[in-house]
Amino acid sequence: xxxxxxxxxxxxxxxxxxxxxxxxxxxxxxxxxxxxxxxxxxxxxxxxxxxxxxxxxxxxxxxxxxxxxxxxxxxxxxxxxxxxxxxxxxxxxxxxxxxxxxxxxxxxxxxxxxxxxxxx
Amino acid sequence: xxxxxxxxxxxxxxxxxxxxxxxxxxxxxxxxxxxxxxxxxxxxxxxxxxxxxxxxxxxxxxxxxxxxxxxxxxxxxxxxxxxxxxxxxxxxxxxxxxxxxxxxxxx
Numbered sequence: 001x002x003x004x005x006x007x008x009x010x011x012x013x014x015x016x017x018x019x020x021x022x023x024x025x026x027x028x029x030x031x032x033x034x035x036x037x038x039x040x041x042x043x044x045x046x047x048x049x050x051x052x053x054x055x056x057x058x059x060x061x062x063x064x065x066x067x068x069x070x071x072x073x074x075x076x077x078x079x080x081x082x083x084x085x086x087x088x089x090x091x092x093x094x095x096x097x098x099x100x101x102x103x104x105x106x107x108x109x110x111x112x113x114x115x116x117x118x119x120x
Numbered sequence: 121x122x123x124x125x126x127x128x129x130x131x132x133x134x135x136x137x138x139x140x141x142x143x144x145x146x147x148x149x150x151x152x153x154x155x156x157x158x159x160x161x162x163x164x165x166x167x168x169x170x171x172x173x174x175x176x177x178x179x180x181x182x183x184x185x186x187x188x189x190x191x192x193x194x195x196x197x198x199x200x201x202x203x204x205x206x207x208x209x210x211x212x213x214x215x216x217x218x219x220x221x222x223x224x225x226x227x
Binding site: 045105 | 151152154156163164165166169170173175207209211214215216217218219220221
């Protein structure tokens, strides 16, 4: 079955960087864009950006431009999201999600989420 | 950026009730809209895509409608497992924004 499994929770200090991984299985990794979405505690969903695993091309939300880098390793069907210069308001659960493109678009499935806590 | 609003932001309902949630887009998005359900501590789950297409495995009591700027998610007969937060998302143009969510609680 199609599955996305993310890396474990992280605790970081302000100013540090974090790199979250998302391992895909059950489908052709290079055939679907991978998106990243975050959710601060008690808040809604916020789209961060996406990567085309085939070409490596990316598209980031303006809010995160200059701080986020999305990469992939096709040999192990894994996507990565690295966020730098962390602040306390970056504390959130970070999700990866596969985008299906047909006549329309949708996200399915989602990874289980990775909690990133930024605290001094 | 395309902004999405949802109404209501919170609703209290009973098992068996018919529930309708509205999502409005700040500009036309054709039918590039999806609905997700999220339960506490869990990842969002796709319910509806292309505004009205039910995802495989999702109960038929869920339905979606609309196009352009106004969309609705309807639960025809609320079940205990449906108490959750529901989000709409536009996938017409980047950034792929989400609505603020509608929390459905038990009356």
